[in-house]
Amino acid sequence: MTTTTCRTELPSAVSPAGRRLLVISPVRDEAAYLQATIDSMVAQTVRPTVWLIVDDGSADATPDIAAQAAARHDWIRLHRRADRGAREVGGGVIQAFNEGLAQFNLNEFDYICKLDGDLEFxxxxxxxxxxxxxxxxxxxxxxxxxxxxxxxxxxxxRTNDDFSLGACKFYRVTCFRQIGGFVPEVMWDGIDCHRCRMLGWKARSFPDEHLRVYEQRPMGSSHKSILHGRFRWGYGQYFMGTHPLYALAICAYRTCERPWIVGG
Structure with a gap:
């Protein structure tokens, strides 16, 4: 397992694109992480047209942190949902995303992004x-x-070059409409890329250093534990119709990931 220094090197020149971008962040109990995401967003050379933070029934200070940011920046907004009783990853995240999306007319935007509330970039x-x-x-x-x-x-x-990250997933609105949005199930962030390619679009994740995003906690650990997240991944592969032998091969390949052995 290789490691690298946690830094972001700036490109030599970037020109403003002048495009309209909608960012939606479904969050729940992210008080320990959300401020860092807000700070990263505020520091952007090109900010979104609108950033909607959808609080999905948090029991901590998450909505307060989001409300303070919205009070300071007119392009940040907060939408609060009723508490569903527990964190629901996968489908629940997309339900919260879709409720936020319903407040906007996509014709008014060129790009849309689903962004997690525990990232730095x-x-x-x-x-x-x-x-x-x-x-x-x-x-x-x-x-x-x-x-x-x-x-x-x-x-x-590990992320294949022909997939985009679920944690920070950007879409061209035209493509997003054609795939029918996100499926409210586990593995939604893989299904959408398959659908994208089926319709003739490209799905890409780029290694450029200035495009990196950093998880403030281990990926897959937001609900219960990393091990629980691995079981959730298995269900998602089943839902997508992945061949069992292929899934087993991936498991074997990923035994070298943290946590060792059970990471697969």
Whole structure:
């Protein structure tokens, strides 16, 4: 497992794209992490037209943190949902996302992004991803690469180049409409990329350093534990119709990921 220094190197030149971007962040009990995400967003060289934080029934200070940000920045908004009683990853996240999306007319935007509330990223991230779209009209969805922060550095999370990250997933609105949005199930962030390619669009995640996003907690640990997250991944593969032998091969390949052995 390789590690790298937790930093974001800026590109030599980036020009403003002038595009309209809607960002929606479904969050629940993210008080320990949300402020860092807000700080990263406020520091962007190109900010979204609107960033809607959808609080999905948090029991901690998450909505207060979001409300304070909305009071300081007119492009940040907060929408609060009733408490469903427990965190529901996968389908629940997309239900919260869709409730936020229903408040907008997508015709008013060029790009849309689903963003987690526990990330950190450098100031050129949004501008750089919009430039990827501008450079390739066939690009339907995109992201940077994701890293887990650890005591020994930042560990890159495996993401195929032909997939975009669920944690920070950008879409061209035209493509997003054609795939019918996100499926409210576990593995929604894989299904959408398959659907994207089936319709002739490209799905990409780019390794450029200034596009990286950093998880403030281990990926898959937001609900119960990392091990529970691995079982959830297995159900998602079943839901997508993945062949059992292929799933077993992935499990064997990922036994070298943290937590060791059970990571697969």
């Amino acid at each position: 450098g100031p050129w991230c949004i501008e750089g991803l919009v430039e990827k779209f501008e450079a390739d009209p066939e690009l339907g969805t995109t992201s940077g690469k994701c890293f887990d922060k650890t005591s020994s550095g930042c560990v890159p999370l």
